[in-house]
Amino acid sequence: MIDFLALDFMRLALAGCLLLSVTLGYLGVHVIQRRIVFVDLALAQISTVGIALAFLLEVNPTALSVVFTLVAAALLSIRTRNPRVPQEAIMGIVYAVASAVSILLISKTPHGEADVLKIFFGDVLGVTSGQLAIVGIVFLGVALLHVVFRRRFLLVSLEPDRAAAEGLSLRLWDFLFYLSIGVVIALAIRIGGVLLVFSYLVIPPVAAFFLTSSLGRVFGIAQGIGVLGSFVGLYLSYRLDLPTGTTVVATLGALLLVAVLAGTRRRAA
Numbered sequence: 001m002i003d004f005l006a007l008d009f010m011r012l013a014l015a016g017c018l019l020l021s022v023t024l025g026y027l028g029v030h031v032i033q034r035r036i037v038f039v040d041l042a043l044a045q046i047s048t049v050g051i052a053l054a055f056l057l058e059v060n061p062t063a064l065s066v067v068f069t070l071v072a073a074a075l076l077s078i079r080t081r082n083p084r085v086p087q088e089a090i091m092g093i094v095y096a097v098a099s100a101v102s103i104l105l106i107s108k109t110p111h112g113e114a115d116v117l118k119i120f121f122g123d124v125l126g127v128t129s130g131q132l133a134i135v136g137i138v139f140l141g142v143a144l145l146h147v148v149f150r151r152r153f154l155l156v157s158l159e160p161d162r163a164a165a166e167g168l169s170l171r172l173w174d175f176l177f178y179l180s181i182g183v184v185i186a187l188a189i190r191i192g193g194v195l196l197v198f199s200y201l202v203i204p205p206v207a208a209f210f211l212t213s214s215l216g217r218v219f220g221i222a223q224g225i226g227v228l229g230s231f232v233g234l235y236l237s238y239r240l241d242l243p244t245g246t247t248v249v250a251t252l253g254a255l256l257l258v259a260v261l262a263g264t265r266r267r268a269a
Contacts, residue, residue, distance in 0.1 A: 122193025
């Protein structure tokens with residue numbers, strides 16, 4: 001079953017998927033707990049605007065997408081003061097507008113349709129060792145930030161009122177959270193595309209919540225599901241000659257279905 005790893009590009013693809021699954025699986029638990037699922041799509045589309053503009057201007061797409069995403073992350077970290085306008089609604093609006101702007105920009109590039117497909121589906125089989133090195137270093141920095149300040153991030157995500165009562169600055173810690181997830185998403189999209197990144201961020205954590213009621217276990221289970229989905233998805237795409245990113249997404253969807261059935265059976269027992 002592991003004979004496909006004899007190929008260099010498959011090993012690099014697996015390494016890229018594992019990096020994404022472990023990092024996004026962890027951050028995804030926070031996203032689910034904060035009820036801001038649209039944050040990934042919103043930031044991803046802002047990143048896409050940066051990439052599309054870079055294609056149009058013929059400059060480095062990674063640098064411009066990171067800048068756009070970080071600015072958006074800073075703006076999204078500001079909590080709305082209107083109780084009738086939930087944060088999710090703001091993110092949905094950002095996603096819709098950014099999608100329109102990115103399509104308008106891409107329509108003016110020489111390879112419009114090809115650029116859209118590359119951004120949405122990514123090219124995980126084309127990832128290079130240099131890309132992995134850069135992404136790995138940045139993701140390690142984000143991981144260290146969340147390990148060192150794990151309690152504060154969890155408290156702000158789960159009990160913001162208590163966090164404020166303990167003297168934590170919600171604005172600061174929200175900003176750091178959105179900043180970290182913004183950096184991760186901007187770099188992850190260059191490897192896997194919007195669809196795969198969103199799937200890694202949402203599907204494994206949701207599946208994990210069906211399997212356990214322990215928040216401590218949810219993080220590890222989510223990451224484990226992401227890793228399993230990556231390996232099985234890559235294997236199936238190789239054996240069946242299927243598009244890699246979408247096969248991994250479909251595999252994650254199948255694992256979610258198994259988790260839902262297992263969780264339902266466990267609660268009924």
